[in-house]
Amino acid sequence: MSELRSKAEHTAAIRELRRAVLVVNTRSRKGRHSYFEALRLLEAEGFRPLRSYAVMDPTRLPQTIKDALDLQPDLLVVGGGDGSLSEAVKHVAHRDVALGVLPLGTTNNFARSLGLPLDLALAVKVFSRGKVADIDLGMAGDRPFANLASFGVSVEVAGRVKPWLKRALGRAAYPLTALALLPGHKPFRAFITVDGRRHELLTHQLNIANGRYHGGWQIAKDISIDNRRLVAYQLGSGKRLRLIAETMVRATSGRWRSLAGGPFVTGGEMLLETEPPIAADVDGEVRLRTPMTIRTIPNGLRVMVPPRFVDT
Template structure:
């Protein structure tokens, strides 16, 4: 872990020295279309990036992030969807460099959790007018994550949803794909142990969140990405129609209960077991298999956020 400046000193360095590097995933929903616009707008703010890199092959993302960090920027600007940004989070975690987020994906859950404008001009403007903040880092086993670990039907949806459908429809591509996947999906039992208490669920879908958003919609009115807690919750139950109903209500009305009144389990550390063992979708990448121990690392990642962001 590198020695970190104070957030105020880091913010001042970005505004004065303007040492930035830029990495844009041009395979993301809007990355290819807006790449040159992004670069032009960053230059227009007075930044002269030490690296301007486009990612056309996802397999090269990690090496290009490393290449950008070798220029020793104060601000690493990354454009792409949640998977791209999750990889960037892993690169900057515990380092004296802030992550600047360009929301170029389909759902942009991470950008929404940071309170960023979703239009390019607004998001880029934050690099000049915003501030440096420290947010929580989730850990699933030894794998860091920024936003969400999910289990159940969403894992199958993530592997099934067509890229062209996401490009055309955006967020609705996921619930529409779920309609096709759900009839053949089998419910499972999940056991979540928090602070010595074991909770049992029977469901089609379980999420464990560090951030505030899933599928582009807010999880609960008072979820935060910097409160030092993970939040576990199920959608629906073991009944397919109930899962479908709850998903549609949230997707169309945005109605979410408060953490105090909803079916949420909260804690700094959780042990998740499932019957049968199940794969996990961790910020868009299906890598791990239950049982999994999840925990939160408070203030594990440094990011650039709007000046009115409530930095605890």
Template structure:
């Protein structure tokens, strides 16, 4: 593995780059050609350009892209595309450039990547290489969030067309349709030597500071070696709705060390009954689950003032 400075220098000098855009994502199709032209004009040596119409082929395409030996892999799409790309780049000597073209763009928000394409592209030439944390749960590497409860049903049932038309509003609308039939569950959360018992409809374990496109805590980071575990409300459905609204309003004011968080490098979640896991929007595995931080697992292009440990 090269040092961050060595990789940054190689990107600036040689510009060996692969572009991969999920053209089925909300904005991917519209921006693919624009991004490709920009990289050409900026002097990047594009080893390949992949416009992905079928997301199920993403792992295969990523393997092909990495076989070309790029220093930089520019990935455009939603959180699912970014998460899958991060999994493939974890612990590799390749930096990821993020183009947030999806609905909520949680990982981009956590890293301070501009949500407009022009600003995000500027980081590829004006930014720096940083090492940031990823998480791991049920043998799956993730960028942003593991959750248990109502969100797993939402992840399974949110219509793709609704996401394209309404953006991130599609998620709470789908949640409202699923909530009347959803039952609360009992969970035991163990983190940092503390045990917390909760009865709730929703339990989240976050790496970073963004969920559903909104801030979780003002000092949350993907470079602080911490996961944040927290329940949204208690057992009543109205508690979930009220907690979700408070989450939207007060996320910018809360701190990692304050309520309602349990912050630690590793979190054990046990539920009764065993429940499906929503890992970065994909339903994979079941509780009980041990979630842990993978420190400095991903190299990524960020702004020059990003606080990089």
């Protein structure tokens, strides 16, 4: 962990020195059309990037981000979807560099949780007019994540949703793919232990969120990416029809439910066990399996946010 400047000092350095590096995943939904526009907008805001990278091969993204950080920028601007930003989070965590987010993906959950505008030009203005904030990270096993760890049918959806469908329909591509997969999906039993209390449920879909959004829709009104707590919740139940109903409602309305009245479990650390053991989708990356411990790391990531963002 590198020694961090105060947030005020870091904000001042970004505004005065404008030392930034730009990395854009041009394979993301909007990235291939937005790289040159992002560079133009950065320069219009007074930034002269130390270097800019257009990444056409996503397998090159980890090394590109490492190369970008070797230039020691005050601000690492990353454009792409939640998967690209999740990769950046792993490298920026606990370092004296702020992550600047360009929301160029399908759902842009991380950007929404930070209260960022989804318009590219307005998002770039945050870098010169916003502030540096320290937000919480999630940790699934030894894997840091910004937004969400999910279990169940969504893991299959992540591997099966077609790129052309995401380009054509945007965030609606995910629930539509889920509806196609549900008839052959089997429910699983989950056990979540928080603060000494064990919760049991049978479901097709379980999510544990650090951020406030999933699938581009707000999970609950009173969830925050900066409150030192994770939120576990299920969609539907062990019955396919209930999950189909929940999926359709979210796809058409983006309905949220309050923590006070919804089926949520909250805590700073959760032990998750399942029968049978299943794979986890951690911010779009499927590598881990249950059982696992999931916890928060307070102030684990430095980001640029709008002035109105409440930084605790």
